[in-house]
Amino acid sequence: MKPYLFLLAALVPGVTPAAAQCLLCAQESTAISTARKGEMPLRIEIETRLDMGRIAVGAMGGEVEVDPVSGARRLRGDVVDLGGFALSGTVSVRGEPGAEVRVILPASVDLESGRGRTARVTGLVTDLGAAPRLGPDGRLQFRFGGRLQVAALDDGDYRGRIPVTVEYQ
Structure with a gap:
């Protein structure tokens, strides 16, 4: 039997809108930009x-991918699904009706466990098209x-913040 260590990863987005005060430490997950x-x-x-x-991670390590469109979870490498719900993140934006906006996600984010270990999230993508616009009601x-990406036999409850930046074009 292969040794596996338990891993739980929850990513809490930080909100960093254009020209706004950083609200990463705020209680609410809401921000307003100028x-x-x-x-x-x-x-x-x-x-x-x-x-x-x-998931449980074995001696070879591996990765878990969550698709933004379907929310489906794909496992690669030496990982085993332990259940639970995998969820894609959902963000709502309100502003000037019909305005074109730009959404910026970082290239990678490091997560930390309670034991000081880290795991990295890469390949952050949205389900938006090339030129997203707020709807006639000012919403998107x-x-x-x-x-x-999880290293071999790394365990823990990994958490971190993903800065989401939205700005007018």
């Missing part, structure tokens, strides 16, 4: 946190996913 003259401020709310679910909702 806007250019004539534009409404952008309001960003995290509806659902990205959650990779529960999108989902995002990514890949969690």
Whole structure:
């Protein structure tokens, strides 16, 4: 029998809107940005946190990927699914009706366990098209996913913040 260690990864998005005060430590997952003259401020709310679910990691390590469109979880390498719900993250944006916006996610984010170990999330992507716009009601909702890379026999409850930046084009 292969040795496996338990891993739980929940990613809590941090909200970093354009030209706004950093609110990563705020209790709520909501932020308001300043806007250019004539534009409404952008309001960003995290509806659902990205959650990779529960896995066991073996001697070779591996990765878990959550697809932003379907929310499906794919395992690669020496990992075993222990159940739980994998969820893609969901973000709601409100602002100037019909305005084009740009959504920026980091290339990677390091997560930490209570024991000081780290795991990295890469490949953060959204389900948005090339030129997203707020709807006629001034709203836009999108989902995002990514890949969690876990080292061999690394265990823990990994958590971190993903800065989500939304700005007018």
